[in-house]
Amino acid sequence: MPCAPGTVWDQNLLTCNHQHSTQCVTGNYVGPEGNCVGCVGCTSSTTTTTTTPSTTTRPNFPCVDCSSGQQYFQHPTDCHKFIQCAPYGPQEMPCAPGTVWDQNLLTCNHQHSTQCVTGNYVGPEGNCVGCVGCTSSTTTTTTSPSTTTRPNFPCVDCSSGQQYFQHPTDCHKFIQCAPYGPQEMPCAPGTVWDQNLLTCNHQHSTQCVTGNYVDSDGNCVGCVGCTPITNTTTTTTTTPSTTTRPYFPCVDCSIGQQYFQHPTDCHKFIQCAPYGPQEMPCAPGTVWDQNLLTCNHQHSTQCVTGNYVDSDGNCVGCVGCTPITNTTTTTTTTPTTTNRPNFPCIDCSSGQQYFQHPTDCHKFIQCAPYGPQEMPCAPGTVWDQNLLTCNHQHSTQCV
Structure with missing residues (x-):
């Protein structure tokens, strides 16, 4: 995956960070004797430090139930982190510096205006208890694990291949099709969903539009707010989309x-x-x-x-x-048959998601379902393993 322009990867934060304040760090590679060595550039350019691959095991979160369809949970002990459900189970993820997790928004928010709240953890009797920090720091309350069911969206047809839909009641949210069905997702503060752009956009320049919902007769109707409120006193009715997912036979x-x-x-x-x-x-x-x-x-x-x-x-x-x-002609090329690079020193089974590239600090390695995947940093950035993001190269060491 690429970092944004002006950033490099920071492995400590598991995110891309500003390159002017982040070291450019690459990962382990195969040495002449077939061993995994590195980390090239981990120290100043006058010396090279050698490290062995990480053997850290992925943390266990027994109170996080990813089978429920919920994608994001509060961290059991640290509000500066959160838990995201990955294909292999719960994955610990960091918030950006100066932010804490907000379960109501399902995103990290400014810590000066957000309460530090942690989630359920295993008590001394083996039960899932919490939620530490759910009230102000002067008191602590204990609640049982949440049993809230995932919202049902009968007017969203994920089988059509469409991935993103308007939320039926709240334009500050949207619906994304997940492997298990429709998933409610939040927009960032100050933004609303824009179906034309398929992304959240600034609310001061974007109309608040909601999608189809089930009426009293069991029919899918809407779309509330599709026209300006000042110009209409009625509700427009549309039918659910039946568009099929585009077919791309030349993409392998x-x-x-x-x-x-x-x-x-x-x-x-x-x-x-x-x-x-x-x-x-x-x-x-x-x-x-x-x-x-x-x-x-x-x-x-x-x-x-x-x-x-x-x-x-x-x-x-x-x-x-x-x-x-x-040009007045069309150039003809054949589909690429380049093999995916091999990275024998990358152990994706450890649960670690991001690694330094073995030879090029302008790239990094991300663990994909099929194994290590080479990814580029944006122009002007290099990988920062401490921040797990691409950072500005003028202030980041190439490692």
Whole structure:
């Protein structure tokens, strides 16, 4: 995964951090004798420190039940962290500096305005108890584990291939399709969901729009707020979307590559999901950059599309690979067959998610379901293993 421009990876924080204050750190690599050695650049450029791969086991969270469909939980002992449900079970995740976890918003929030609240933990009798810090620091109350069921959204059809929907009652939230079905997700403070952009946008410039809901007759109706409140006194009724997920036969996710150019629209890209190729949008004002594996400013990035199926059923392209003003023909390329790099010194079974790259501090290694995946940092950044993010290279050591 790429870090944002101006940041590098910080392994201590498990996130990307400012490169001007973060060391550029890369990970273990195979030495001439076949051993895993490194960490190149962990100290100043005059010396090189050698470390062995981490054998830290992943923390156990017996009071977190990921089978319930809930994705985010309070950490049992530290409000500066939270628990996220991963395919292999509960995963401890850090909040950014100066923030604490807010279970109501399902995100980390400013600690000066957010109470420090921890979650359920195992008591002396083996029971799940808590919730430490649920009230002010002067008192502590004990509650039983939450038995709240996941909200039901009968008007959201995840089988159609659509991934994101408007929330039926609250425009400060949205619905994301998870493997188990519709999942309620929050927008960040000061933003509301924008279905046109498929992301949360500033509420001062975005209309508050909600989606379909079940009426008294059991029908899916809505969409409340689809037009300005000042211009309407009625409620518009729409039917649930039946759009099928786009098909991308020229995208081969089996090779280990995670990101591809979109075949027809450079303002989108293709990401490999567990079920196959998934169409994803770039943010407004950006286009996909295959060299950086991220969306970049369109005023300085060429609009390039990827391979598509021609009339003979062959994968051809790449439309727009050269500027439109300089060409009158379409360049034809074949799909890439590059093998995924091998990283024998990366042990993803330990539960660690991010590692330094063995040879290039402008990249890092992320553990994917199929094993280690090489990922780039944004331009001007290098990996910071302490922060687990890409950081500004002018203030971060290349490690």
